Amino acid sequence: MANSRSTENSTIQAVDAPSCDVSCDESLVHLDNVRQVQPEVLSTEKAQRMAEFFSALSDPHRLKLLSALAQQELCVCDLAAAVKMGESAVSHQLRVLRSQRLVTYRRQGRNVYYGLADDHIMSLYREVAEHLDE
Amino acid sequence: MANSRSTENSTIQAVDAPSCDVSCDESLVHLDNVRQVQPEVLSTEKAQRMAEFFSALSDPHRLKLLSALAQQELCVCDLAAAVKMGESAVSHQLRVLRSQRLVTYRRQGRNVYYGLADDHIMSLYREVAEHLDE
DNA sequence: GTTACCACTGAACATCTGTTCAGTGGATTG
DNA sequence: CAATCCACTGAACAGATGTTCAGTGGTAAC
Structure with a gap:
């Protein structure tokens, strides 16, 4: 960080007081x-x-994972197979998706099944898809 | 720019044969x-x-720029003042937003005025805001 | 208990991102 | 045309991101 110091600049400084902002x-x-x-x-x-939040959606592999989960619940090893990633990598990415509450998960026996957290997400997905088809 | 070249291709390939996938x-x-x-x-x-696309929205400074432009058209130096960044940094970030068609721009005299490209974007913004308020 | 499997984690590494700095080009003013 | 302003660009650096590898913890089957 460390703001620009007194290097004779003019435009970047002291913008806190609304009474005298923008370098006065x-x-x-x-x-x-x-x-x-x-x-x-x-x-x-x-x-x-x-x-x-957007950062969680800014990776192709994570988007693939979400598109897979949009179809049905899947465990980690199935997800890995579906999107062709290592299971470890999938785990790491799911952690990101979990942190933004994009997916849910539940344990069943040895497997952990993931699913989309919210249909909310799909409508978002579609809006963006529209934007990109222009 | 400059996509991943032919340096790697192990995971992106061969998604065609459903007869023998997933490590058989x-x-x-x-x-x-x-x-x-x-x-x-x-x-x-x-x-x-x-x-x-999501990557373009995954930076706080760019989101601030967009929220400013949602109010009205602004030139680069005004934007820089409004979000407290250097003008060069703003220029670099606007480049990213332009590349995803999130903003428009027009030259008027010495200034270049930027604006939101699409109301589309605002509805997207609101959806995400909702998601985060839970 | 032992073994095997599924999923998670931490460390290390290569790569990508974003800022700053210095310099360039276009447009207006004197 | 010289000076000035506004905006853009490229290079360099620090910080963030994503993958792989090796190891851990929990659960089920033997």
Whole structure:
């Protein structure tokens, strides 16, 4: 982190006080626009949580796993076979999906069966699929 | 850019022969389940494209940029001020958003004004926000 | 109890991502 | 045209991500 220090910069600094933000210089930016928009900008905390959620969906293998689970419940070794990954890798990825509550799981004998947590997810999936088909 | 070249191909290949898949061993996995699910699994190509899309949304700074643009059109330096980033960093991130057609842009004088490409995106945003509020 | 299987975990490694810094190109102003 | 501003780009670096490998814990079958 460590903000830019006093290296004679001009635009990056001190943006905390709404009374004198944006390097105290109105000519460099359109202060009125910035003022208007700034309070509507996602909070760092929310942005972070949302980013983590999308991040869970930002891997092809995880998406394949979800598309498999959209069909039916499956145990880890079946999932591994279906998407052609090692079981260890699948376990690691399922951990990510679990952390974002995208999947559920239950133990039955030696196997652990995973399933989609939410139909919610499928509608999301379809919306994105539409967006990409343009 | 620059997709994975021909450096590896072990796991992405040969998904065609349902007659002898999954290490040719029925006892290790539930072959019937795998058979049933496998054809519904997202293709590597589609999974890749979808992953890239979600990847564009998987960064807090980019989400902040989008939330700002959801309010109104803004030029780069205003965006930088609104989300407290350097202008160069903003430019790099906007490149990512452009590549997924999440934003539009137009030049006006010395400035380049960016805006949300699609209301589509906002509904996506809201769905995820709901999911996270549980 | 012993063995075998399924799933999870931690460490190590290669790769990808995002920021900063320095420099370039386009457009306006004097 | 010289100076200035705005935005984009490439290189370099630090940090995050995903896979493999080896090992652990729980459960069922012998």
